Amino acid sequence: MRFVDEFRDPELGRALAGEILSLVEAGRHYKVMEVCGGHTHSIYKYGIDDLLPENVELVHGPGCPVCVIPMGRVDDGIALAKIPGAIFTCFGDMMRVPGSNGSLLDAKAEGADVRMVYSPLDALRIAKKNPDRQVIFFALGFETTAPSTALTLRRARAEGVSNFSCMCNHVTIVPPLRALLDSPDLRLDGFVGPGHVSTVVGARPFEFIPADYGKPVVISGFEPLDILQSVSMILRQLAEGRSEVENQYSRVVPYEGNVTALKVMAEVFELRPHFEWRGLGFISQSALALSEAYADLDAERRFGVPGVRVADPKACQCGEVLKGVIKPWECKVFGTACTPERPIGTCMVSPEGACAAYYSYGRYATEREVV
Amino acid sequence: MTPSEVTREERILGIIETTRAKRPRFRDAQITMSHGAGGKATQSLIEGVLAPAFGLEELGDSGMVEVDGTQLAMTTDSFVVKPISFPGGSIGELAVNGTVNDLAVAGARPLSLSLSLVLEEGLTADELKGEVEAVARAAEEAGVRVITGDTKVVERGHADRMYICTTGIGVADPRAELSTTALRPGDRVLVSGSLGDHGTAIMLARDEFELDADIESDTRSLWPAVDALLEEAGPSLRCMRDATRGGVASALNELARASNVAVLVDEAAAPVKPEVLGACELLGIDPMYVANEGKLVAFVAPDAADTALAALRSVPGCEEAVQIAEVKTEPPRMVLVDTAFGGRRVMDLLAGDPLPRIC
Numbered sequence: 063m064r065f066v067d068e069f070r071d072p073e074l075g076r077a078l079a080g081e082i083l084s085l086v087e088a089g090r091h092y093k094v095m096e097v098c099g100g101h102t103h104s105i106y107k108y109g110i111d112d113l114l115p116e117n118v119e120l121v122h123g124p125g126c127p128v129c130v131i132p133m134g135r136v137d138d139g140i141a142l143a144k145i146p147g148a149i150f151t152c153f154g155d156m157m158r159v160p161g162s163n164g165s166l167l168d169a170k171a172e173g174a175d176v177r178m179v180y181s182p183l184d185a186l187r188i189a190k191k192n193p194d195r196q197v198i199f200f201a202l203g204f205e206t207t208a209p210s211t212a213l214t215l216r217r218a219r220a221e222g223v224s225n226f227s228c229m230c231n232h233v234t235i236v237p238p239l240r241a242l243l244d245s246p247d248l249r250l251d252g253f254v255g256p257g258h259v260s261t262v263v264g265a266r267p268f269e270f271i272p273a274d275y276g277k278p279v280v281i282s283g284f285e286p287l288d289i290l291q292s293v294s295m296i297l298r299q300l301a302e303g304r305s306e307v308e309n310q311y312s313r314v315v316p317y318e319g320n321v322t323a324l325k326v327m328a329e330v331f332e333l334r335p336h337f338e339w340r341g342l343g344f345i346s347q348s349a350l351a352l353s354e355a356y357a358d359l360d361a362e363r364r365f366g367v368p369g370v371r372v373a374d375p376k377a378c379q380c381g382e383v384l385k386g387v388i389k390p391w392e393c394k395v396f397g398t399a400c401t402p403e404r405p406i407g408t409c410m411v412s413p414e415g416a417c418a419a420y421y422s423y424g425r426y427a428t429e430r431e432v433v
Numbered sequence: 434m435t436p437s438e439v440t441r442e443e444r445i446l447g448i449i450e451t452t453r454a455k456r457p458r459f460r461d462a463q464i465t466m467s468h469g470a471g472g473k474a475t476q477s478l479i480e481g482v483l484a485p486a487f488g489l490e491e492l493g494d495s496g497m498v499e500v501d502g503t504q505l506a507m508t509t510d511s512f513v514v515k516p517i518s519f520p521g522g523s524i525g526e527l528a529v530n531g532t533v534n535d536l537a538v539a540g541a542r543p544l545s546l547s548l549s550l551v552l553e554e555g556l557t558a559d560e561l562k563g564e565v566e567a568v569a570r571a572a573e574e575a576g577v578r579v580i581t582g583d584t585k586v587v588e589r590g591h592a593d594r595m596y597i598c599t600t601g602i603g604v605a606d607p608r609a610e611l612s613t614t615a616l617r618p619g620d621r622v623l624v625s626g627s628l629g630d631h632g633t634a635i636m637l638a639r640d641e642f643e644l645d646a647d648i649e650s651d652t653r654s655l656w657p658a659v660d661a662l663l664e665e666a667g668p669s670l671r672c673m674r675d676a677t678r679g680g681v682a683s684a685l686n687e688l689a690r691a692s693n694v695a696v697l698v699d700e701a702a703a704p705v706k707p708e709v710l711g712a713c714e715l716l717g718i719d720p721m722y723v724a725n726e727g728k729l730v731a732f733v734a735p736d737a738a739d740t741a742l743a744a745l746r747s748v749p750g751c752e753e754a755v756q757i758a759e760v761k762t763e764p765p766r767m768v769l770v771d772t773a774f775g776g777r778r779v780m781d782l783l784a785g786d787p788l789p790r791i792c
Contacts, residue, residue: 063707063710063711063714066714070773070774072773072774072775075774075775076775106778107772107778108772108774108776108778109772109774109775109776109777109778110774110776111776112775112776112777113775113776158467164462167465167466167467168462168463168465170465170466171463171464171465171466172463180641180642180716184641286774286776389442391442391445391446392445396445396449397445397446397448397449397452397453398448398449398452401784402473402784403467403472403473403474403477403784404460413717421449421781422779422781422784423778423779423781424778424779
């Protein structure tokens with residue numbers, strides 16, 4: 063496949079692995095966090111860990127949109143899905159996330175009209191096809207997907223699609239990173255920066271990491287060679303005593319981001335004063351709600367939601383996994399009570415979740431010989 | 434990672450393997466779409482509810498019954514695909530080939546089919562006639578006869594156009610000595626051609642993605658391929674599987690569990706058409722999990738692998754047959770894959786529901 067195979071070349075992978083090996087100091091342990099769930103998935107899918115020296119540890123970060131949705135928001139979504147006559151639309155992964163009383167997939171089996179969509183525009187199309195029914199889109203994701211939600215809302219407004227509304231769960235990447243850096247639990251040496259988010263926000267928002275915390279950030283693409291090269295760039299910064307924001311993913315990410323997308327977002331969204339993150343608690347100014355100008359398209363205002371905060375199940379350690387404090391397998395319920403087919407925590411649901419990625423792909427890393 | 438951490442991780446992995454090795458229990462309060470997707474939820478339904486109820490031990494694509502010294506194979510399948518016609522085929526052809534293939538990979542020469550139609554009020558006569566013709570044509574091509582049938586009509590909205598159920602009978606081929614428990618370390622795993630065509634064709638035919646690609650379903654009878662394999666490698670052929678729902682990955686997992694062996698897949702060897710790979714890449718799906726309707730997976734003793742491969746390649750439609758994996762001892766009941774990039778990872782059964790109603 064052109065433009066993909068080039069970034070999956072095993073020869074170049076081995077060359078980068080050699081370069082990485084030459085950059086690490088013996089006896090020093092390096093902890094590098096990949097912020098984005100897409101990176102976590104690639105790391106396991108391609109077995110990238112296998113190519114890193116033992117003393118370079120990749121720590122999985124909070125950038126998996128499904129993983130950070132708290133149970134109360136799932137319950138709110140289910141309440142909307144159960145409104146008689148409503149069509150509830152969401153991305154596929156979200157359907158399996160457990161709320162306090164079942165998932166959206168269960169609500170569907172009980173009769174709610176829950177449909178999987180690949181894009182918010184699909185939801186709008188459903189609304190136009192079913193003018194006598196209320197169509198609700200469960201918007202989810204970091205700055206990566208927020209512009210497409212914003213454009214869809216703008217189109218709904220322009221075309222006067224009055225039966226369409228949006229339950230907004232968009233979150234922003236910088237506040238949780240700052241929270242992580244302020245947390246005493248974790249000592250990180252650097253960050254593999256989120257590639258997709260950066261296509262929208264650019265590199266500038268990450269400048270605070272080297273400036274205030276003295277850690278390198280390398281914004282990275284998602285192919286295996288991208289990730290290896292980013293790790294190598296981080297290690298080189300460390301070896302040379304530098305800490306700055308570098309852009310490995312310059313084929314897609316401009317320094318200033320996507321100005322048009324940011325403008326549309328500013329028109330459609332406003333910052334929530336605070337928002338609950340699964341396992342991380344409330345983080346101020348970390349999520350988006352529809353702005354006053356779009357209030358009439360806000361499903362929460364149109365229908366009202368219970369809005370009850372639900373505590374995470376006691377056994378669930380998603381918060382620690384999301385912060386990179388523990389490895390997936392160190393969670394008390396990992397792989398026994400909590401599995402991809404019967405998840406307790408969100409990290410076991412999405413393929414971008416660290417637990418699901420480790421369970422599905424990672425259990426037999428090189429330590430075990432195949433005979 | 435310190436040595437004690439490795440030990441702890443190993444210990445936890447051991448606990449997980451013990452949990453995983455247990456017969457899956459069915460603990461759901463209701464049926465969800467996941468139970469139809471061919472992954473873990475389907476497995477829990479079959480092994481947790483159905484097999485124990487009927488005292489079934491070995492679960493193959495067909496059941497065997499002996500009548501006056503003749504071994505007969507019997508199988509049944511329901512077809513609920515949406516949309517009912519798609520590039521490369523339609524529900525009528527699937528209904529014949531799906532059942533014929535379940536007989537064929539069990540080592541049985543397909544003889545006769547029953548045909549049961551559930552029709553939705555309002556289905557047009559043209560659609561019905563078109564599918565009946567498709568059934569007749571596919572049956573003729575596969576060398577089987579439809580000898581009995583049934584029709585039911587349900588109110589509009591209580592079925593989606595038409596569902597078809599076929600039951601097939603075949604006679605066990607004396608050259609076949611197949612068992613799901615027969616895999617031995619060293620055995621080679623062959624596939625009869627490109628993977629993921631059917632599932633991808635259906636996905637695109639649903640028009641949900643605004644993707645256009647020239648991808649056709651691979652629906653076809655596998656009996657010629659099975660016949661060739663039995664002729665050239667009969668006693669060395671351990672087992673075969675029709676890689677339908679859940680794809681090749683699910684077939685490999687089922688067999689690794691049944692035979693208590695490991696399977697190591699060479700990802701770079703898996704034959705996937707560039708357009709299928711491209712569509713799967715965009716949709717975030719692994720072609721190894723995508724359904725086929727005319728591809729078999731054959732497990733062959735090492736010394737007969739080359740002969741078997743040559744036999745397969747001589748059959749029209751199987752020219753791209755290739756070895757994709759090898760059977761190993763450790764870790765038992767696991768499927769691992771060496772990625773094209775040079776890493777190694779697990780290839781587990783799917784938990785979720787990537788694509789319902791593909792057959």
